[in-house]
Amino acid sequence: MSLDKQDRMKVWLGVSGLVExxxxxxxxxxxxxGGLDGKWSLPAGFVQPAETADQAVIRExxxxxxxxxxxxxxxxxxxxxxxxxxxxxxxxxxxxxxxPLQQVVAQLDELYEACWMSPLALxxxxxxxxxxxxxxxxxxxxxxxxxxxLEPDNIFGYTSYKLFF
Numbered sequence: 001m002s003l004d005k006q007d008r009m010k011v012w013l014g015v016s017g018l019v020e021x022x023x024x025x026x027x028x029x030x031x032x033x034g035g036l037d038g039k040w041s042l043p044a045g046f047v048q049p050a051e052t053a054d055q056a057v058i059r060e061x062x063x064x065x066x067x068x069x070x071x072x073x074x075x076x077x078x079x080x081x082x083x084x085x086x087x088x089x090x091x092x093x094x095x096x097x098x099x100p101l102q103q104v105v106a107q108l109d110e111l112y113e114a115c116w117m118s119p120l121a122l123x124x125x126x127x128x129x130x131x132x133x134x135x136x137x138x139x140x141x142x143x144x145x146x147x148x149x150l151e152p153d154n155i156f157g158y159t160s161y162k163l164f165f
Contacts, residue, residue, distance in 0.1 A: 014090040015057040016044035016078075018135060019069045022100045025116035028132070029064055032112055040122060041129040043114070044090065052160050054146060057093045065114040066105035069095040074164040075140065078131060092131075094140060 019027035019042075028040045045060035047053050054071055061069050075092040082088050106114035119136050122128045148162040 010085060011087045012089060013047045013053065014044055014088070015047060015053050015060060016042045016090050016092045016131075017057045017061045017069065017095050018042055018075060018092065018140060019061060019067065019095045019097055020140075021097045021116055023116070023118075025118050026122065026132075027061070027065060027067060027069075027097070027104070027114070028117050028122065029106065029114045030112040030127070032110055036129055038112070039127050039129045040117070040125060040132060042092070042132065050159075052162060053091045054093065054162060054164075055160075057091070057095070061095070064107045064111060066107075067102055068098040070098055071095050071146070073146070075135070092135075 017027075021027070027043060029043050030040055031037055043057075043061045043064040045056065045063070047056040048059075051059070058069060058071065061067055072094045075094050078090040078092060080088050104114050104116065106112075117125075122132055123136055146162045146164050
């Protein structure tokens with residue numbers, strides 16, 4: 001079955017980043033819109049054309065918080081269907097902050113706030129999103145990084161190609 005352009009628009013790919021600092025705190029944002037309005041969540045957004053998912057998560061973190069981070073690996077995939085219509089998918093990455101002294105600057109068009117919070121403070125805050133609460137129950141240190149600089153069978157014309165296992 002082939003999908004037409006309108007149906008492909010109903011398949012979303014987003015990215016989210018669990019960013020840690022040297023103190024074990026997590027970078028969190030409080031959204032101004034959607035289902036996460038007023039909730040602590042991870043910096044997140046959609047993958048743009050001509051961008052890989054790992055490039056997108058680094059861009060989104062920088063845009064929303066001003067923080068530069070390095071990917072340690074892929075944590076997992078959140079996937080769901082919205083109102084029996086839209087396939088909503090999000091790759092969740094594990095990252096570390098590049099410069100521990102870099103200041104968090106919230107992008108106030110989309111956010112109320114962005115800051116570093118301890119896992120304990122997030123567990124105790126009723127505004128913490130379900131995804132963060134579930135991530136805090138898991139081991140987040142044992143993550144693998146990407147295999148890149150691969151030479152794919154280039155029958156599709158890849159200009160960027162990485163594998164995350």
